[in-house]
Amino acid sequence: MRITEHPILRYQKGPKVKFIYDGQEVEGYEGEPIAAALHAAGIKTLSHSHIENRPRGFFCAIGTCSSCLMTVDGVPNVRICVEKLKAGMCVETQQGKGVLR
Amino acid sequence: MINTQIAIIGGGPAGLRAALAAAQTGAKVLLLDNSDHLGGQLIKQTHMFFGSQQQFAGSRGIDIATRLATELRQFENVQIMLETTVLGIYEDGVLLAEQDDKVRKIKAERIIVAIGASERMLAFPNNDLPGVYGAGAAQTLMNVHGVRPGHRVLMVGAGNIGLIVTYQMLQAGVQVVGIVEAAPTIGGYLVHAAKVRRAGVPIYTSHTVKEAYGDGAVEGAIIWQLDEKWAPIPGTEQDLAIDVICLAVGLSPLSDLLWQAGCQMTYVPQLGGSVAVRNSLLCTTNQQIYIAGDVAGVEEASSAMVEGQVAGLGAALSLGLGGEQAHAMLADARGQLAALRSGPVGEKIRAGLSLVEKGVTADA
Ligand SMILES: Cc1cc2nc3c(=O)[nH]c(=O)nc-3n(C[C@H](O)[C@H](O)[C@H](O)COP(=O)(O)OP(=O)(O)OC[C@H]3O[C@@H](n4cnc5c(N)ncnc54)[C@H](O)[C@@H]3O)c2cc1C
Numbered sequence: 001m002r003i004t005e006h007p008i009l010r011y012q013k014g015p016k017v018k019f020i021y022d023g024q025e026v027e028g029y030e031g032e033p034i035a036a037a038l039h040a041a042g043i044k045t046l047s048h049s050h051i052e053n054r055p056r057g058f059f060c061a062i063g064t065c066s067s068c069l070m071t072v073d074g075v076p077n078v079r080i081c082v083e084k085l086k087a088g089m090c091v092e093t094q095q096g097k098g099v100l101r
Numbered sequence: 102m103i104n105t106q107i108a109i110i111g112g113g114p115a116g117l118r119a120a121l122a123a124a125q126t127g128a129k130v131l132l133l134d135n136s137d138h139l140g141g142q143l144i145k146q147t148h149m150f151f152g153s154q155q156q157f158a159g160s161r162g163i164d165i166a167t168r169l170a171t172e173l174r175q176f177e178n179v180q181i182m183l184e185t186t187v188l189g190i191y192e193d194g195v196l197l198a199e200q201d202d203k204v205r206k207i208k209a210e211r212i213i214v215a216i217g218a219s220e221r222m223l224a225f226p227n228n229d230l231p232g233v234y235g236a237g238a239a240q241t242l243m244n245v246h247g248v249r250p251g252h253r254v255l256m257v258g259a260g261n262i263g264l265i266v267t268y269q270m271l272q273a274g275v276q277v278v279g280i281v282e283a284a285p286t287i288g289g290y291l292v293h294a295a296k297v298r299r300a301g302v303p304i305y306t307s308h309t310v311k312e313a314y315g316d317g318a319v320e321g322a323i324i325w326q327l328d329e330k331w332a333p334i335p336g337t338e339q340d341l342a343i344d345v346i347c348l349a350v351g352l353s354p355l356s357d358l359l360w361q362a363g364c365q366m367t368y369v370p371q372l373g374g375s376v377a378v379r380n381s382l383l384c385t386t387n388q389q390i391y392i393a394g395d396v397a398g399v400e401e402a403s404s405a406m407v408e409g410q411v412a413g414l415g416a417a418l419s420l421g422l423g424g425e426q427a428h429a430m431l432a433d434a435r436g437q438l439a440a441l442r443s444g445p446v447g448e449k450i451r452a453g454l455s456l457v458e459k460g461v462t463a464d465a
Contacts, residue, residue, distance in 0.1 A: 003247045003273050008147045008161075011247035036246040044231040044318045055317050057231025061238035063135070064219055064355075081238075082136070 001040045017087035034080035034091055035061070035068050046070055046080065047094060070094055074101055105131040105180070107416050108196055108209035110187045110358070113141020114402045115394025115409040116215035117169040122413030122430065123213075124176040126423035131207065132179065133198060135186040139173070140166025141217055142237070143402060145244040147272070148265055156403035156441075165402070187216075190362035194389050211389055211416040214359060215409060218352035218373060218395035223257060226312040228346075232319030236266045236349035243273045251345035255322050256280040259304055263349030264293035271300050278341050281308040281324050283331065310346065311338060319344055352399045359396070362387055371453030372398030378457050381435070382415030383408060391416050398453055404441050410434040 003011070014030035021038060028037025035046065035058050045055040046068045059067040063082035072078040072091050076098025080091065107123045109116045112134035120132045138144055146162020157165045173179055185200040196207040220235035222228065232251065234242075236258070239250040254275055256267050259282035267277050280297070285307045287294045294304065311323040311333065326337035353374035360366055364377040365386040377385040377392050384391050393412040394405035414431045417423045423430075442450050 001249045001251075003243065003249055005274075006247075007272050009244060009247075013247070032246050036242060036248050039242065039250075040248045046231070049229070054229055055231055056229060057318065058234060058242070059238060060220060060235050061241040062219075 001042065017085065019085060019087065019089040019091060021091045022093055028085045030087060031084050033061075034070075034072065034078075034083050034085050034089070037085050038080070038091070045093075050097065069098070071098060076100065102195075103131065103205065103207045105129050105207065105209050106420060106422075107131070107211045107213065107413070108133065108207055109213045109215060109413075110196070111141065111215035111217060111394070111396070112136075112139040112170075112181070112183075113215060113217050113394060113405065114143055114165070114169070115217075115396075115405040115412075116141070116213070117166075117173060118406040118409030119213045119215055119391075119393050119413035119416075120179060120409075121169065121173055121176075122410045122434075123417045124173065124179045125430075126414070126417035126427050127178065128417045128420065128422050130176070130179045131209065132173070132181045133185045133187055133196075133207075134181075134183055137184050138166075139170040139181070139183070145237075145240045146265075146402075147244055147269060150402065156406055156437075158403075162402065187358065190214075190358055190390065192363075209389075210420055211391065213391045213393060213409075213412045213416055214396055215392070215394045215405075215412075216355045216358065216396050218354050218399050220348065221351045221353055223310065223348050223350045225310045227314060227319075230313055230315055230319045231317070232315065232344055233313060233346045233348065236262050236347045239345070239347050240266050240269060243275070244269060249273055249275050250347070251343075252276060253278055253343045254345040254347055255310075255324070255341055255343045256347045256349060257310060258282060258349035258351070259284075259287045259289060259294065259306070260349060260351070261289035261293060263347075264289040264297055266347065266349060267297045267302060268293065268300070271297070271302070277302045278343055279324075280304045281310060282306045283309045283327055285329070309333070313346055319346055322346055352395060354396045354399060356396070359385065359390070359392070362390055364390060367457050369398070369453045369456050371449045372457070374399075376457055378459050381458060382418075382431075383412040384415060384419070388419075398450065398457075400450055401441075404438060404450075407434050407437045407441065411438065 017030045047056045056067045059065045063079045069077045071094045106129040108131045143162040143166035189197045254277045307327045311325045326334045356375040391412040393408040
Protein backbone atom coordinates (compact mmCIF):
# COMPACT_ATOMS: atom_id res chain seq x y z
CA MET A 1 0.00 0.00 0.00
CA ARG A 2 3.03 2.30 0.19
CA ILE A 3 3.46 4.68 -2.73
CA THR A 4 6.98 4.17 -4.02
CA GLU A 5 6.86 6.42 -7.06
CA HIS A 6 4.98 9.68 -7.50
CA PRO A 7 5.09 12.22 -10.33
CA ILE A 8 5.19 15.24 -7.98
CA LEU A 9 5.88 14.19 -4.41
CA ARG A 10 8.95 12.85 -2.62
CA TYR A 11 8.12 11.44 0.79
CA GLN A 12 10.45 12.10 3.70
CA LYS A 13 10.19 9.27 6.12
CA GLY A 14 11.77 8.62 9.48
CA PRO A 15 13.68 5.39 10.18
CA LYS A 16 11.84 2.09 9.80
CA VAL A 17 10.73 0.81 13.21
CA LYS A 18 8.85 -2.15 14.65
CA PHE A 19 5.82 -1.89 16.91
CA ILE A 20 3.22 -4.25 18.33
CA TYR A 21 -0.38 -4.32 17.10
CA ASP A 22 -2.63 -6.68 19.10
CA GLY A 23 0.33 -8.91 19.91
CA GLN A 24 1.63 -9.04 16.36
CA GLU A 25 4.81 -7.32 15.15
CA VAL A 26 4.23 -4.63 12.48
CA GLU A 27 6.63 -2.28 10.72
CA GLY A 28 6.19 1.41 10.07
CA TYR A 29 8.16 4.63 9.84
CA GLU A 30 8.93 6.59 12.97
CA GLY A 31 7.02 9.87 13.13
CA GLU A 32 4.20 8.94 10.77
CA PRO A 33 0.72 8.62 12.27
CA ILE A 34 0.10 5.16 13.74
CA ALA A 35 -2.95 4.92 11.45
CA ALA A 36 -0.77 5.35 8.34
CA ALA A 37 1.47 2.48 9.45
CA LEU A 38 -1.53 0.23 10.19
CA HIS A 39 -3.19 1.12 6.89
CA ALA A 40 0.01 0.39 4.99
CA ALA A 41 0.08 -2.99 6.73
CA GLY A 42 -3.47 -3.68 5.48
CA ILE A 43 -5.15 -3.28 8.88
CA LYS A 44 -8.44 -1.49 8.38
CA THR A 45 -10.53 -2.11 11.50
CA LEU A 46 -9.38 0.23 14.23
CA SER A 47 -12.26 0.35 16.70
CA HIS A 48 -15.85 -0.82 17.23
CA SER A 49 -19.08 1.03 17.90
CA HIS A 50 -20.11 0.74 21.55
CA ILE A 51 -23.61 -0.67 21.21
CA GLU A 52 -23.75 -2.66 17.97
CA ASN A 53 -20.03 -3.52 18.00
CA ARG A 54 -19.71 -2.60 14.34
CA PRO A 55 -16.19 -2.24 12.94
CA ARG A 56 -14.86 1.27 12.47
CA GLY A 57 -11.89 2.42 10.41
CA PHE A 58 -9.89 5.43 9.43
CA PHE A 59 -12.14 8.36 8.45
CA CYS A 60 -11.08 12.00 8.92
CA ALA A 61 -7.28 11.87 9.36
CA ILE A 62 -7.25 15.10 11.37
CA GLY A 63 -8.22 13.92 14.85
CA THR A 64 -11.83 15.04 14.89
CA CYS A 65 -14.10 12.05 14.14
CA SER A 66 -13.24 9.50 16.91
CA SER A 67 -13.36 6.60 14.47
CA CYS A 68 -9.75 5.54 15.16
CA LEU A 69 -9.55 5.50 18.96
CA MET A 70 -7.20 2.77 20.20
CA THR A 71 -5.19 1.95 23.31
CA VAL A 72 -1.57 2.98 22.92
CA ASP A 73 1.01 1.96 25.53
CA GLY A 74 -1.86 1.40 27.96
CA VAL A 75 -3.55 4.77 27.38
CA PRO A 76 -7.09 4.39 25.98
CA ASN A 77 -8.88 6.60 23.41
CA VAL A 78 -5.74 7.72 21.58
CA ARG A 79 -6.54 9.28 18.17
CA ILE A 80 -4.12 7.20 16.16
CA CYS A 81 -4.59 9.25 12.96
CA VAL A 82 -2.65 12.07 14.61
CA GLU A 83 -0.50 10.16 17.14
CA LYS A 84 3.05 9.67 15.92
CA LEU A 85 4.57 6.23 15.73
CA LYS A 86 7.57 5.39 17.91
CA ALA A 87 9.65 2.24 17.97
CA GLY A 88 8.29 -0.48 20.26
CA MET A 89 4.87 1.09 20.79
CA CYS A 90 2.11 -1.24 21.88
CA VAL A 91 -1.09 -0.52 19.95
CA GLU A 92 -4.21 -2.45 20.97
CA THR A 93 -7.81 -2.66 19.83
CA GLN A 94 -9.83 -1.12 22.59
CA GLN A 95 -12.68 -2.89 24.33
CA GLY A 96 -15.59 -0.59 25.11
CA LYS A 97 -14.93 2.96 26.20
CA GLY A 98 -11.52 2.20 27.66
CA VAL A 99 -10.29 2.28 31.25
CA LEU A 100 -7.84 4.82 32.62
CA ARG A 101 -5.20 3.00 34.62
CA MET B 102 -0.39 32.65 31.40
CA ILE B 103 0.92 33.68 27.99
CA ASN B 104 0.10 37.29 27.02
CA THR B 105 -0.32 38.52 23.48
CA GLN B 106 -2.15 41.21 21.54
CA ILE B 107 -3.59 39.09 18.73
CA ALA B 108 -4.01 35.33 19.05
CA ILE B 109 -4.78 33.46 15.85
CA ILE B 110 -6.26 29.99 16.07
CA GLY B 111 -5.46 27.86 13.02
CA GLY B 112 -2.43 28.12 10.74
CA GLY B 113 -4.05 27.37 7.38
CA PRO B 114 -4.05 29.91 4.55
CA ALA B 115 -6.48 32.18 6.44
CA GLY B 116 -4.57 32.10 9.74
CA LEU B 117 -1.17 32.49 8.07
CA ARG B 118 -2.27 35.55 6.13
CA ALA B 119 -4.01 37.00 9.21
CA ALA B 120 -0.79 36.56 11.19
CA LEU B 121 1.29 38.20 8.45
CA ALA B 122 -1.05 41.18 8.13
CA ALA B 123 -1.23 41.70 11.90
CA ALA B 124 2.55 41.29 12.25
CA GLN B 125 3.16 43.98 9.63
CA THR B 126 1.32 46.49 11.84
CA GLY B 127 3.75 45.70 14.66
CA ALA B 128 1.21 43.80 16.76
CA LYS B 129 2.41 41.06 19.06
CA VAL B 130 1.00 37.92 17.43
CA LEU B 131 0.60 34.36 18.64
CA LEU B 132 -0.34 31.70 16.05
CA LEU B 133 -1.68 28.38 17.33
CA ASP B 134 -2.28 25.20 15.35
CA ASN B 135 -3.17 21.73 16.52
CA SER B 136 -1.18 19.94 13.81
CA ASP B 137 2.61 19.67 13.52
CA HIS B 138 2.85 21.94 10.47
CA LEU B 139 1.70 25.30 9.19
CA GLY B 140 -0.43 25.49 6.05
CA GLY B 141 -3.63 23.67 7.03
CA GLN B 142 -5.27 22.00 4.04
CA LEU B 143 -2.65 23.44 1.69
CA ILE B 144 0.01 20.90 2.59
CA LYS B 145 -1.80 18.13 0.74
CA GLN B 146 -2.70 20.15 -2.35
CA THR B 147 -0.34 18.99 -5.07
CA HIS B 148 -2.27 20.66 -7.88
CA MET B 149 -1.81 24.15 -9.34
CA PHE B 150 -4.22 26.71 -7.92
CA PHE B 151 -6.57 28.93 -9.87
CA GLY B 152 -7.21 32.55 -9.04
CA SER B 153 -5.19 35.66 -9.62
CA GLN B 154 -1.49 36.28 -9.17
CA GLN B 155 -2.08 37.99 -5.82
CA GLN B 156 -3.37 34.66 -4.49
CA PHE B 157 -0.49 32.69 -6.01
CA ALA B 158 -2.40 31.21 -8.96
CA GLY B 159 -0.30 28.65 -10.81
CA SER B 160 1.49 27.57 -7.63
CA ARG B 161 0.86 24.27 -5.92
CA GLY B 162 -0.87 24.48 -2.52
CA ILE B 163 2.09 22.86 -0.74
CA ASP B 164 4.44 25.52 -2.13
CA ILE B 165 2.11 28.35 -1.08
CA ALA B 166 2.10 26.98 2.48
CA THR B 167 5.90 26.92 2.58
CA ARG B 168 6.18 30.46 1.23
CA LEU B 169 3.72 31.95 3.71
CA ALA B 170 5.25 30.09 6.66
CA THR B 171 8.79 31.16 5.72
CA GLU B 172 7.68 34.77 5.40
CA LEU B 173 5.95 34.66 8.78
CA ARG B 174 8.97 33.22 10.55
CA GLN B 175 10.96 36.40 9.68
CA PHE B 176 8.89 38.44 12.11
CA GLU B 177 10.25 38.77 15.64
CA ASN B 178 6.86 39.88 16.96
CA VAL B 179 5.27 36.54 15.95
CA GLN B 180 5.28 33.47 18.15
CA ILE B 181 4.15 30.14 16.67
CA MET B 182 2.88 27.27 18.80
CA LEU B 183 2.30 24.01 16.92
CA GLU B 184 0.66 20.82 18.22
CA THR B 185 -1.44 23.10 20.40
CA THR B 186 -5.19 22.59 20.39
CA VAL B 187 -7.42 25.43 21.50
CA LEU B 188 -10.17 23.96 23.67
CA GLY B 189 -12.20 27.01 24.66
CA ILE B 190 -12.52 30.78 24.58
CA TYR B 191 -13.74 32.44 27.79
CA GLU B 192 -15.52 35.74 28.59
CA ASP B 193 -12.38 37.48 29.80
CA GLY B 194 -10.56 36.76 26.52
CA VAL B 195 -8.63 33.84 27.93
CA LEU B 196 -7.98 30.87 25.66
CA LEU B 197 -7.47 27.43 27.05
CA ALA B 198 -5.14 25.30 24.96
CA GLU B 199 -3.60 21.84 25.26
CA GLN B 200 0.02 21.25 24.36
CA ASP B 201 2.04 18.16 25.31
CA ASP B 202 -0.74 16.91 27.58
CA LYS B 203 -0.62 20.19 29.53
CA VAL B 204 -3.26 22.89 29.69
CA ARG B 205 -1.98 26.38 28.83
CA LYS B 206 -3.78 29.69 29.39
CA ILE B 207 -3.42 32.45 26.84
CA LYS B 208 -4.63 36.01 27.32
CA ALA B 209 -5.22 37.92 24.11
CA GLU B 210 -6.74 41.32 23.36
CA ARG B 211 -8.08 40.10 20.01
CA ILE B 212 -8.68 36.55 18.78
CA ILE B 213 -8.92 35.47 15.15
CA VAL B 214 -10.59 32.11 14.66
CA ALA B 215 -9.37 30.44 11.44
CA ILE B 216 -9.89 26.76 12.19
CA GLY B 217 -11.32 25.71 8.82
CA ALA B 218 -14.03 23.16 8.15
CA SER B 219 -14.71 19.45 8.49
CA GLU B 220 -15.88 16.94 5.92
CA ARG B 221 -19.52 16.02 5.61
CA MET B 222 -20.92 12.54 5.91
CA LEU B 223 -23.49 11.04 3.55
CA ALA B 224 -26.33 8.79 4.72
CA PHE B 225 -26.51 5.31 3.13
CA PRO B 226 -26.63 1.78 4.58
CA ASN B 227 -23.22 0.62 5.84
CA ASN B 228 -21.63 4.04 5.53
CA ASP B 229 -19.75 3.25 8.74
CA LEU B 230 -17.76 0.34 7.30
CA PRO B 231 -13.97 0.66 7.31
CA GLY B 232 -13.10 1.79 3.80
CA VAL B 233 -15.51 4.75 3.72
CA TYR B 234 -13.22 7.76 3.99
CA GLY B 235 -13.49 11.51 3.71
CA ALA B 236 -11.86 12.68 0.47
CA GLY B 237 -9.58 14.98 2.40
CA ALA B 238 -8.55 12.08 4.62
CA ALA B 239 -7.70 9.89 1.65
CA GLN B 240 -5.73 12.82 0.25
CA THR B 241 -3.81 13.22 3.51
CA LEU B 242 -3.02 9.51 3.60
CA MET B 243 -1.66 9.58 0.03
CA ASN B 244 -0.06 12.98 -0.33
CA VAL B 245 1.28 13.54 3.16
CA HIS B 246 1.97 10.01 4.36
CA GLY B 247 2.59 8.14 1.12
CA VAL B 248 0.04 5.37 1.72
CA ARG B 249 -2.62 4.36 -0.79
CA PRO B 250 -6.16 4.41 0.63
CA GLY B 251 -6.97 1.17 -1.21
CA HIS B 252 -6.96 -0.48 -4.62
CA ARG B 253 -10.26 0.41 -6.27
CA VAL B 254 -12.14 3.56 -5.32
CA LEU B 255 -15.62 4.96 -5.82
CA MET B 256 -15.59 8.75 -5.48
CA VAL B 257 -18.80 10.40 -4.31
CA GLY B 258 -19.16 14.01 -5.44
CA ALA B 259 -18.00 15.72 -8.63
CA GLY B 260 -17.21 19.11 -7.13
CA ASN B 261 -13.63 20.35 -7.26
CA ILE B 262 -12.54 18.27 -4.29
CA GLY B 263 -13.93 15.03 -5.74
CA LEU B 264 -12.36 15.72 -9.13
CA ILE B 265 -8.98 16.81 -7.77
CA VAL B 266 -8.66 13.95 -5.30
CA THR B 267 -9.63 11.51 -8.08
CA TYR B 268 -6.82 12.83 -10.24
CA GLN B 269 -4.39 12.65 -7.34
CA MET B 270 -5.41 9.03 -6.75
CA LEU B 271 -4.53 8.19 -10.33
CA GLN B 272 -1.16 9.90 -9.80
CA ALA B 273 -0.62 7.73 -6.73
CA GLY B 274 -1.40 4.58 -8.71
CA VAL B 275 -4.88 3.97 -7.30
CA GLN B 276 -7.69 2.90 -9.61
CA VAL B 277 -10.87 5.01 -9.50
CA VAL B 278 -13.80 3.08 -10.96
CA GLY B 279 -16.06 6.10 -11.18
CA ILE B 280 -17.38 9.30 -9.69
CA VAL B 281 -21.04 9.56 -8.72
CA GLU B 282 -22.71 12.93 -8.52
CA ALA B 283 -26.31 13.41 -7.39
CA ALA B 284 -26.74 16.65 -9.30
CA PRO B 285 -27.45 16.50 -13.04
CA THR B 286 -24.27 18.49 -13.77
CA ILE B 287 -20.65 18.45 -12.66
CA GLY B 288 -20.07 21.00 -9.89
CA GLY B 289 -16.32 21.44 -10.25
CA TYR B 290 -14.29 23.25 -12.88
CA LEU B 291 -14.52 21.61 -16.29
CA VAL B 292 -10.72 21.50 -16.69
CA HIS B 293 -10.53 19.15 -13.71
CA ALA B 294 -13.44 17.06 -15.04
CA ALA B 295 -11.80 16.83 -18.46
CA LYS B 296 -8.55 15.60 -16.88
CA VAL B 297 -10.19 12.69 -15.07
CA ARG B 298 -12.39 11.82 -18.05
CA ARG B 299 -9.34 11.71 -20.32
CA ALA B 300 -7.81 9.29 -17.84
CA GLY B 301 -10.83 7.04 -18.39
CA VAL B 302 -12.77 7.64 -15.17
CA PRO B 303 -16.53 7.74 -15.83
CA ILE B 304 -18.56 10.47 -14.12
CA TYR B 305 -22.10 9.33 -13.34
CA THR B 306 -24.21 12.48 -12.92
CA SER B 307 -27.73 12.11 -11.42
CA HIS B 308 -26.47 9.07 -9.50
CA THR B 309 -25.97 8.30 -5.84
CA VAL B 310 -24.91 5.48 -3.53
CA LYS B 311 -27.72 3.10 -2.66
CA GLU B 312 -25.65 1.12 -0.20
CA ALA B 313 -22.21 -0.17 0.62
CA TYR B 314 -21.58 -3.79 1.51
CA GLY B 315 -18.81 -5.96 2.83
CA ASP B 316 -17.87 -8.26 5.66
CA GLY B 317 -15.91 -6.12 8.13
CA ALA B 318 -14.80 -3.64 5.44
CA VAL B 319 -16.07 -2.24 2.15
CA GLU B 320 -16.13 -4.87 -0.63
CA GLY B 321 -18.52 -3.12 -2.98
CA ALA B 322 -21.18 -0.50 -3.49
CA ILE B 323 -24.48 -0.33 -5.30
CA ILE B 324 -25.14 2.94 -7.08
CA TRP B 325 -28.37 4.01 -8.73
CA GLN B 326 -29.76 6.78 -10.86
CA LEU B 327 -31.86 9.72 -9.68
CA ASP B 328 -34.75 11.30 -11.58
CA GLU B 329 -35.22 15.05 -12.03
CA LYS B 330 -36.77 15.24 -8.54
CA TRP B 331 -33.71 13.50 -7.08
CA ALA B 332 -35.71 10.33 -6.34
CA PRO B 333 -33.89 7.03 -7.03
CA ILE B 334 -35.08 5.02 -10.03
CA PRO B 335 -35.50 1.32 -9.16
CA GLY B 336 -33.97 -1.01 -11.73
CA THR B 337 -31.02 1.29 -12.47
CA GLU B 338 -28.74 -0.28 -9.85
CA GLN B 339 -25.12 -1.02 -10.72
CA ASP B 340 -22.89 -3.13 -8.51
CA LEU B 341 -19.29 -1.93 -8.29
CA ALA B 342 -16.51 -4.04 -6.78
CA ILE B 343 -14.43 -1.58 -4.79
CA ASP B 344 -12.60 -1.41 -1.48
CA VAL B 345 -12.83 2.34 -0.84
CA ILE B 346 -15.67 4.85 -0.96
CA CYS B 347 -14.44 8.40 -0.82
CA LEU B 348 -16.87 11.09 0.27
CA ALA B 349 -16.41 14.49 -1.32
CA VAL B 350 -19.84 15.82 -0.49
CA GLY B 351 -18.87 19.15 0.95
CA LEU B 352 -17.48 20.72 4.06
CA SER B 353 -19.08 22.31 7.10
CA PRO B 354 -17.45 25.16 9.05
CA LEU B 355 -15.99 24.02 12.39
CA SER B 356 -18.26 26.16 14.51
CA ASP B 357 -17.81 24.70 18.00
CA LEU B 358 -15.36 27.28 19.39
CA LEU B 359 -17.52 30.16 18.19
CA TRP B 360 -20.71 28.70 19.68
CA GLN B 361 -18.88 28.15 22.93
CA ALA B 362 -17.56 31.73 22.93
CA GLY B 363 -21.13 32.98 22.65
CA CYS B 364 -20.90 34.55 19.19
CA GLN B 365 -24.25 34.97 17.46
CA MET B 366 -24.50 32.12 14.95
CA THR B 367 -26.75 31.53 11.92
CA TYR B 368 -27.29 28.51 9.71
CA VAL B 369 -26.50 29.51 6.12
CA PRO B 370 -26.64 26.64 3.60
CA GLN B 371 -24.73 28.68 0.98
CA LEU B 372 -21.78 28.96 3.38
CA GLY B 373 -21.84 25.28 4.39
CA GLY B 374 -23.53 25.37 7.79
CA SER B 375 -23.53 27.38 11.01
CA VAL B 376 -21.40 30.51 10.80
CA ALA B 377 -20.93 33.58 12.96
CA VAL B 378 -22.67 36.85 12.21
CA ARG B 379 -19.90 39.33 11.38
CA ASN B 380 -19.31 42.87 10.18
CA SER B 381 -17.46 43.75 6.99
CA LEU B 382 -14.11 43.51 8.84
CA LEU B 383 -14.98 39.97 9.94
CA CYS B 384 -15.52 40.92 13.58
CA THR B 385 -18.20 38.73 15.21
CA THR B 386 -20.85 39.90 17.68
CA ASN B 387 -18.16 39.37 20.33
CA GLN B 388 -16.01 42.47 19.75
CA GLN B 389 -12.84 40.57 20.64
CA ILE B 390 -13.35 37.74 18.16
CA TYR B 391 -12.72 37.83 14.40
CA ILE B 392 -13.15 35.02 11.87
CA ALA B 393 -11.49 34.18 8.53
CA GLY B 394 -11.41 31.37 6.00
CA ASP B 395 -13.57 28.26 5.78
CA VAL B 396 -14.87 28.75 9.35
CA ALA B 397 -16.52 31.96 8.14
CA GLY B 398 -18.06 30.19 5.13
CA VAL B 399 -16.70 27.33 3.04
CA GLU B 400 -15.03 28.83 0.01
CA GLU B 401 -11.49 28.52 -1.33
CA ALA B 402 -7.91 29.04 -0.22
CA SER B 403 -7.67 32.21 -2.29
CA SER B 404 -10.56 33.92 -0.51
CA ALA B 405 -9.44 32.40 2.82
CA MET B 406 -6.10 34.19 2.44
CA VAL B 407 -7.66 37.54 1.66
CA GLU B 408 -10.17 37.16 4.50
CA GLY B 409 -7.21 36.46 6.77
CA GLN B 410 -5.68 39.75 5.68
CA VAL B 411 -8.93 41.61 6.36
CA ALA B 412 -9.35 40.07 9.81
CA GLY B 413 -5.67 40.59 10.72
CA LEU B 414 -5.79 44.24 9.72
CA GLY B 415 -9.23 44.77 11.26
CA ALA B 416 -8.05 43.36 14.59
CA ALA B 417 -4.84 45.44 14.53
CA LEU B 418 -6.68 48.66 13.63
CA SER B 419 -9.15 48.08 16.48
CA LEU B 420 -6.13 48.10 18.82
CA GLY B 421 -4.96 51.40 17.35
CA LEU B 422 -2.16 49.79 15.34
CA GLY B 423 -1.22 50.05 11.68
CA GLY B 424 -2.40 53.56 10.85
CA GLU B 425 -2.76 54.85 7.30
CA GLN B 426 -0.85 51.96 5.74
CA ALA B 427 -3.15 49.38 7.33
CA HIS B 428 -6.20 51.28 6.10
CA ALA B 429 -4.80 51.25 2.57
CA MET B 430 -3.98 47.53 2.73
CA LEU B 431 -7.45 46.84 4.07
CA ALA B 432 -9.12 48.71 1.21
CA ASP B 433 -7.00 46.75 -1.24
CA ALA B 434 -7.87 43.41 0.37
CA ARG B 435 -11.55 44.20 0.37
CA GLY B 436 -11.31 45.00 -3.32
CA GLN B 437 -9.63 41.63 -3.94
CA LEU B 438 -12.42 39.83 -2.08
CA ALA B 439 -15.08 41.58 -4.11
CA ALA B 440 -13.27 40.61 -7.32
CA LEU B 441 -12.94 36.96 -6.25
CA ARG B 442 -16.65 36.81 -5.52
CA SER B 443 -17.85 38.64 -8.60
CA GLY B 444 -19.70 37.08 -11.52
CA PRO B 445 -21.80 33.94 -11.64
CA VAL B 446 -19.28 31.75 -9.72
CA GLY B 447 -19.55 34.04 -6.70
CA GLU B 448 -23.34 34.15 -6.70
CA LYS B 449 -23.86 31.52 -4.01
CA ILE B 450 -21.29 33.06 -1.68
CA ARG B 451 -22.69 36.55 -2.15
CA ALA B 452 -26.19 35.29 -1.34
CA GLY B 453 -24.85 33.55 1.79
CA LEU B 454 -22.88 36.57 2.95
CA SER B 455 -25.86 38.87 2.57
CA LEU B 456 -27.50 36.83 5.34
CA VAL B 457 -24.68 37.12 7.88
CA GLU B 458 -22.83 40.34 7.15
CA LYS B 459 -24.33 42.86 9.52
CA GLY B 460 -23.12 46.24 10.55
CA VAL B 461 -20.75 48.05 8.26
CA THR B 462 -17.93 49.75 10.05
CA ALA B 463 -16.34 53.09 9.31
CA ASP B 464 -13.62 51.31 7.34
CA ALA B 465 -15.98 49.74 4.88
C1 LIG C 1 -9.04 18.36 -2.08
C2 LIG C 1 -9.12 19.85 -1.93
C3 LIG C 1 -8.73 20.65 -3.02
C4 LIG C 1 -8.76 22.04 -2.92
N1 LIG C 1 -8.35 22.79 -3.99
C5 LIG C 1 -8.35 24.15 -3.92
C6 LIG C 1 -7.91 24.97 -5.02
O1 LIG C 1 -7.50 24.48 -6.08
N2 LIG C 1 -7.94 26.32 -4.87
C7 LIG C 1 -8.38 26.91 -3.72
O2 LIG C 1 -8.37 28.14 -3.63
N3 LIG C 1 -8.82 26.16 -2.67
C8 LIG C 1 -8.82 24.80 -2.73
N4 LIG C 1 -9.28 24.04 -1.67
C9 LIG C 1 -9.87 24.70 -0.51
C10 LIG C 1 -8.85 25.19 0.48
O3 LIG C 1 -7.94 24.16 0.80
C11 LIG C 1 -9.56 25.67 1.73
O4 LIG C 1 -10.59 26.56 1.38
C12 LIG C 1 -8.59 26.41 2.63
O5 LIG C 1 -7.57 25.54 3.07
C13 LIG C 1 -9.28 27.01 3.85
O6 LIG C 1 -8.32 27.65 4.64
P1 LIG C 1 -8.50 27.87 6.20
O7 LIG C 1 -7.24 28.55 6.65
O8 LIG C 1 -9.79 28.51 6.45
O9 LIG C 1 -8.61 26.40 6.84
P2 LIG C 1 -7.61 25.16 6.90
O10 LIG C 1 -6.68 25.14 5.74
O11 LIG C 1 -8.47 23.98 7.12
O12 LIG C 1 -6.74 25.44 8.20
C14 LIG C 1 -7.28 25.37 9.51
C15 LIG C 1 -6.17 25.05 10.49
O13 LIG C 1 -6.68 25.16 11.82
C16 LIG C 1 -6.20 24.09 12.60
N5 LIG C 1 -7.15 23.90 13.72
C17 LIG C 1 -8.43 23.44 13.67
N6 LIG C 1 -8.99 23.42 14.91
C18 LIG C 1 -8.05 23.89 15.76
C19 LIG C 1 -8.02 24.11 17.18
N7 LIG C 1 -9.08 23.89 17.97
N8 LIG C 1 -6.87 24.58 17.74
C20 LIG C 1 -5.78 24.83 16.96
N9 LIG C 1 -5.76 24.66 15.63
C21 LIG C 1 -6.87 24.19 15.02
C22 LIG C 1 -6.14 22.94 11.62
O14 LIG C 1 -5.25 21.92 12.01
C23 LIG C 1 -5.64 23.64 10.34
O15 LIG C 1 -4.23 23.66 10.27
C24 LIG C 1 -9.23 22.65 -1.72
C25 LIG C 1 -9.62 21.84 -0.62
C26 LIG C 1 -9.57 20.46 -0.72
C27 LIG C 1 -9.98 19.62 0.49
